[in-house]
Amino acid sequence: MTTQLMWILVVAAVVVLLLVVFGVLLLRRPKAPRGGYTGTRDLDDLPDLDGAEVVEDSPVATLERPESARGRLQRLRGRLAKSNTVLGKGLLMLLSRERIDQDTWDEIEDTLLMADLGTDASLELVENLKKRVRVTGTKDPAELKALLREEMLALVDPTLDRSVRTEAVPGKPAVVLVVGVNGVGKTTTVGKLARVLVAEDKDVLLGGADTFRAAAADQLETWGARVGVPTVRSEQEGADPASVAYDAVTAGIEQEADVVLVDTAGRLQNKAGLMDQLGKVKRVIEKAAAVDEVLLVIDATTGQNGMAQAKVFAEAVDITGIVLTKLDGTAKGGIVVAIQRGLGVPVKLIGLGEGPDDLAPFNAEQFVDAIID
Ligand SMILES: Nc1nc2c(ncn2[C@@H]2O[C@H](COP(=O)(O)OP(=O)(O)OP(=O)(O)O)[C@@H](O)[C@H]2O)c(=O)[nH]1
Ligand SMILES: [Mg+2]
Numbered sequence: 001m002t003t004q005l006m007w008i009l010v011v012a013a014v015v016v017l018l019l020v021v022f023g024v025l026l027l028r029r030p031k032a033p034r035g036g037y038t039g040t041r042d043l044d045d046l047p048d049l050d051g052a053e054v055v056e057d058s059p060v061a062t063l064e065r066p067e068s069a070r071g072r073l074q075r076l077r078g079r080l081a082k083s084n085t086v087l088g089k090g091l092l093m094l095l096s097r098e099r100i101d102q103d104t105w106d107e108i109e110d111t112l113l114m115a116d117l118g119t120d121a122s123l124e125l126v127e128n129l130k131k132r133v134r135v136t137g138t139k140d141p142a143e144l145k146a147l148l149r150e151e152m153l154a155l156v157d158p159t160l161d162r163s164v165r166t167e168a169v170p171g172k173p174a175v176v177l178v179v180g181v182n183g184v185g186k187t188t189t190v191g192k193l194a195r196v197l198v199a200e201d202k203d204v205l206l207g208g209a210d211t212f213r214a215a216a217a218d219q220l221e222t223w224g225a226r227v228g229v230p231t232v233r234s235e236q237e238g239a240d241p242a243s244v245a246y247d248a249v250t251a252g253i254e255q256e257a258d259v260v261l262v263d264t265a266g267r268l269q270n271k272a273g274l275m276d277q278l279g280k281v282k283r284v285i286e287k288a289a290a291v292d293e294v295l296l297v298i299d300a301t302t303g304q305n306g307m308a309q310a311k312v313f314a315e316a317v318d319i320t321g322i323v324l325t326k327l328d329g330t331a332k333g334g335i336v337v338a339i340q341r342g343l344g345v346p347v348k349l350i351g352l353g354e355g356p357d358d359l360a361p362f363n364a365e366q367f368v369d370a371i372i373d
Pocket of ligand 1: 182353354
């Protein structure tokens with residue numbers, strides 16, 4: 001009888017132990033994508049990238065755990081500072097001269113122009129600074145630096161709303177359309193943004209509306225697969241981008257996704273064709289859900305040339321935000337101001353490298369501090 005009781009206790013203990021182990025495993029399991037992975041690639045074949053944390057013990061696949069967007073600009077500020085040292089240090093050096101005469105002011109203006117700040121903004125900054133230096137009569141480097149910081153900040157404008165609208169309404173996901181000239185970093189930005197949203201625990205779905213070449217959708221799918229985000233795409237090269245975008249958004253509605261990010265092509269034979277296509281993509285999406293955000297991606301290294309191209313896009317669709325990429329590779333940080341003024345749209349995100357988490361929310365104060373500190 002006692003042996004029997006002992007056996008029952010042992011069996012009961014084993015069952016409880018198994019249940020606990022099973023429960024722990026279930027809790028540790030990462031959130032699987034709602035729509036499932038629609039791609040054909042083997043997840044093990046995906047390239048390893050630095051800095052990305054890998055979720056171990058995942059029964060689904062080896063998914064990466066992206067970094068949250070908070071504090072990213074702080075982490076990446078070194079890259080900004082490095083490329084913009086010439087601007088910040090140059091200006092401070094000129095301001096700390098024994099005598100600041102007209103020649104010095106001209107040099108200050110040239111430095112600003114070289115940093116792609118644009119003529120109007122450069123003149124404005126010089127005029128304002130000149131006035132304040134004269135009124136205060138200060139020679140103290142710390143005070144001069146504070147004046148420069150204030151004037152630069154006023155140009156970058158800390159009052160603009162820079163939030164990326166990714167809040168779903170009941171029954172409809174938020175839709176973000178990403179546009180821009182070829183090679184500026186659209187697909188990379190969509191991939192990086194998907195990771196930011198995954199880190200916020202959002203269900204994301206990607207739409208590969210760049211049907212210009214099949215490799216474009218493969219590239220997008222790879223970004224998504226690394227964080228368990230599905231991609232809606234067409235296998236057919238040259239398929240109608242508007243219909244792929246529509247399919248992505250309707251799939252997003254069916255799968256109750258929080259956000260649908262749509263990547264588009266930047267290469268088209270002519271300006272009229274591009275305008276028509278982008279306008280159509282947006283209109284067709286709107287048959288299913290509202291487009292919450294149209295992000296125009298601009299390569300910071302292309303300077304004024306990029307500005308001209310950006311204007312063509314702004315004519316085709318109403319842009320709601322700018323993503324300035326490759327700011328890690330240029331000393332022309334002033335382009336932030338030039339673009340915001342030229343297009344009347346805030347810079348919302350900046351790309352500071354090729355790494356998967358090298359996209360940061362733009363913050364005016366941190367940006368100016370990174371340049372002049
Ligand atoms: N250094 C740096 N490189 C970047 C950044 N963003 C994108 N890139 C690189 O720019 C190149 C082009 O990026 P894509 O995302 O393919 O550009 P795209 O606009 O989608 O190009 P198309 O699809 O051909 O129109 C890639 O090599 C990216 O790694 C950035 O912020 N910094
Ligand atoms: Mg692309």
